[in-house]
Amino acid sequence: MTDSSATTESATTQPAQQPTDASAKPGRKEPRHNLFSTMLDAMTDGVMVVDDKLRVVVTNRALRETLLLPPGSHGQPLLKVLQEPRLHEAFQKVLGGAGPCNVEFVHRGLQTRVEDVLVVPLPDHVDYGHRALGVFRDVTERRELDRMLMDFIANASHELRTPTTAILGYAETLAEAPPTDPETLHRFHQTIHRHAQRLSVLLGQLLDLTRLDANTYRMQLEALDLKPVLQAAVEQQQEIAQDSGLSVHLSVPGNLPTVWADRGAVEIIIGNLLQNAIKYTPPGGGRVEVKARADGPARVRISVIDSGIGIATEDQARVFERFYRVDRGRSRQMGGVGLGLSIVKTLVDHLGGKLELSSAVGKGSTFSVVLPRAVV
Template identity: 40%
Template sequence: LLEIVRDATLDRVINDAFDHGGPVRSELTLDGSQIELHAVATRNQAGEITGVLVLFHDITELKKIDQVRRDFVANVSHELRTPLSILRGYIETLLDSPETSRKELSRILGVMERHSKRLDLLAQDLLTLAQLESVNPNLQLGNVDLSNLFGEVVRDWEKKLVPKQLSVIVDVPPDLPTVPADRVRLQEALYNLLDNAVKYSPEHGEIRLTARQRDEEIVLSVRDSGIGIGKEDLPRIFERFYRADKARTAENIRGTGLGLAIVKHVAHLHGGHVEAESELGKGTTIRVVLPVRM
């Protein structure tokens, strides 16, 4: 064993087990894998130590999961800290300056309202993500008519399209089959995709909602004419809290950083997947690919 695994940590674990007899635990990296070691001395009938039993446990995946958890907690803390700090700062200002002018007071309350809404959105998205990642996400499956669903979603978003005077084009073939899906979850995914499209589209831009059959799959796509995403960022946009090129994203259009992660989870729960296509300055297309049959 020592000839195969040449590592100082293993030598130390074995020597410690020989010296003290009791169980010894340690970790080492072996060919890129994280290995947990447990060693205990073996004894004969007279109680003399005759050798050492070493147990190797590959904990690589556990380490990755733990790192994801740590990153998630750090990101949530960061996302909460900014609006909370701003709210606390303005509350202190109001307490210290009771004679604040009406104009300044109106400005402060506007900022506080904006950041309180940001906290509310973050809480909602975190709750949604937790439900989607749970052992029992409780999908309510039914046959969803995509033409009807797209029409509903666009009607819900009409007011949000007005400030930028955006136009939405819905393109669904009349003979497209229904898709087996949880209508509420699918609607949630489309809301998140439309939210991104609206935020990053220029004034008088165009957003296109399309559904097509591709072999045994139904492909739902949302395309915008916005700022686009760089090649280096594209593979990571479905990660939680990942934002493409923060320097190019104005603070007032940043979301919670969870929208596309929610979209990905909705697709996966339906046995599907997500795709992304983009080019800087030429817009972005996000696709939700679902099986025709589950």
Template identity: 30%
Template sequence: MKKSIKAKMLMIFILIFTILATNSIWAIINFNRLNNSIDNIMESNYRTIVAAQNMIVALERQDSAELTQMFTVDGSAEKIFLENEKEFIKWLARAEDNITEIGEADILIIINEMYTQYIKQFNELIRIQTNDGPGAARDYYYNEILPVFESTKEECRNLLNLNQNAMLDRRDRAKAIGKNASYSTILLSIITILIGLILAIYISNKMIKPIYNLIEKIKGITEGDYSQQLDIDSSDEIGELAREFNTMTRKLESYEVLNIKKLMKEKQKAEAIVESISDGIIVTDENNKILLVNRAAEKGLGIREKEVLNRHFLETIKREEIFQMIDEVKNSEDIKSYKKYINITVTTDEKTRHYRINVRPIMDKDGDNVGVVTLMQDITKLKEIDDMKSDFVSTVSHEFRTPLTSISMAAGLLLDKTSGEINENQAELLEAIIEDNERLKNLVSDLLDLSKFESGKVTMDIELQDINEMIEYAVKQFRQRAKDRNISLEIDVKENMPKVNADFNKISWVLTNLVGNALRYTPRDGSGKIVIKAKETANKILVSVADNGKGIAEEYQERIFSKFIQVKDDNGDEKGGTGLGLAISKEIINAHGGEIWVDSKLGDGSIFYFSLYVGT
């Protein structure tokens, strides 16, 4: 008959439970016997012992009262004698109600008789003292009363000793019961342990050993040896498992060659795709060791893949800014808390190239970060074109300042009627000229400021600054405007934030620009909300300006920090401004050694971030 593992285990457990139950019942019986013996000791003799002790105490107090009576006549000694007489009789009655030992009743009869005589003698003592004087009373006490007192006291001691000896006998019997119970329980426990060991060895040989054998075979498979076979001949589940395992290994062995070919083909295909990408690619693991480098990255950084593989990033690539970005991405739980790209300049073989570094985490199916992919986009041509454009704009801006000033002055003189009277239409045209001229002058001023930042000609007055003060300074000019537009403007910054290294006016200008942009794109129906926050992260302060406006499309999120880029509204129109504010803000933050970026989603608003170093 085929027996399953379940049936075998059930039979073994039933046997073990039966033995344990027998052991437990035997222990309970012995403990009950021991408990009953202890109860007998405590209940049967303890009351009589207490009664005997209290009778002795009462008797001794009465004797003291008699001695006092012979030397005083105030009646206090007689009162004490009578009080202790009541006490003696009370405890004598309790002893008579608790007779448990042989001979105890006879002792109590003697005590009762002698005590009755003792009471009578006390009364006689009082009479003699009254009639014959203290001398006769003392003679009567020592000759008649004292022997009766000693005899009565001795009988009380006999009662006490009788019950104490009985308690000692019962204690010895309880010890014997406990000793026998211990020996019998130990014997049963040893038998139980031996049976358990025998069953454990049986289970190990019959069930566990084949499982260990299976584990060893599986380890061989994980090492690539698919020829593993189990030699188990049984009809239970273990045997069924062994047969299925052997079938699986035979199939795995037949698929091995085919799978290796497919994997090699896929690997070669993936490597070919990576190598064909014109942008540089570096893949690092969770320990920042390099796993892959394509040709473009080799060329851009002047390295060789075989020399850097499985080595720490900074050990072979001396680019702290790239590693810092990789480390932030790897250790950050929130992708919004780090910048999505940086621009770097690399000089190799006397050639200078410009790259935009994008870093993205590699997540497994459980959402755990297992590595980082770093993409190096070559933006050298774009940088050169941008520099040319910046030079051109700077030159043109300088050339525009003088004629714009002249136009402004001339239009102002004409409008003031300095050169003669003008009609209403002419005045409107002159006002339009002055307004457009002012806009152009602001544009030229912004362009010149931007040109100075890009060329590094702007001097920064960097000192230790309070981030709370800069935020308050920048926000206060917008409070009335926000109130007029029915927009909530909040500051959420903790007190006693660390101070930062910053130019107060420049950072205030950045905050003013970000808050002004938020006001421009936030709804005015009462639901609009702008929140400025600051928090400490590592050795930096991260400042954010969040709104619940329409948001920024993804294709604009990197471009808006370039010159003349503005996000259009729902009608396709640009909401004022010169398109230079964010470009200037970027240059200011970069000049402070920080970073600025945006996180936004259409319909969910936008959050602009920038970072500043904590002051030292």
């Protein structure tokens, strides 16, 4: 919303504070002032000038709009305009002769913004005296990205630590005091193997995500016939499904149009959705279905349907986040780290497709991937 009084202030300086130009002819001051304020208002960084009584005397449009400064703030004490003690302290120091200084503060207005401010002294002016200039940079997004990266590293390290510790522990026992009983020995080997496998899957997933993030995942787009790809994916999981007493069914019409996609990406997408469908369906009697059909004139829809534990509404958006698991303990027990669906989501986005989920607790889930048809 534009406040009319704030707009009037876009002249950026108060009349009493306008810079004067001794060489300018009478009547020529206005254009120079306009140039100055237009330049300040065109800047994307925020600008503020504070005088030696710590009053705000200049602000530009970017600053007023980002921090929603109250109208009529020129001439007001800085602490009244922005209740940010750290910013106040920085201006105070610089005006006190401390030299340039940097300060970062979190401004909690209608939106929370993180501002990085460089405060520098201005040359003394014969009329306006001692003043300091603050240049405000909005670093909200950069800080959010930093936070996400730190979270990602913390989660990844945590997940890597569990299997690494287990492998080290069992290997040390085998080297120092190997059990004599063949059954225990076999169990040790199996445990090491299981954790090594988990490490290998996790590293593979992290590598996929890194490649996708860095845009170095090479997509080989082609007119892809889905039937053999889906058949192979189902066959690959059939054995695991049978071990849990589940059956996997595939239904693809003979005249299914080809999609414009990368074969490897589709294999990863369907593989992950199928693994989940099997993993999160209690053993015995359940049924998993993979269906594909044309969806309007330009798209093809592939659905992976299970009759498993389902996902509560409040978790449905979150399951696509990295490392998110509805039931951490259960998923970990099944060898999951919570990366599968985030990889699926990123790949579907890269293919220009859509990913949909409908689910009910205790009834089952349907994950659908909608891909663009190949133009023939």
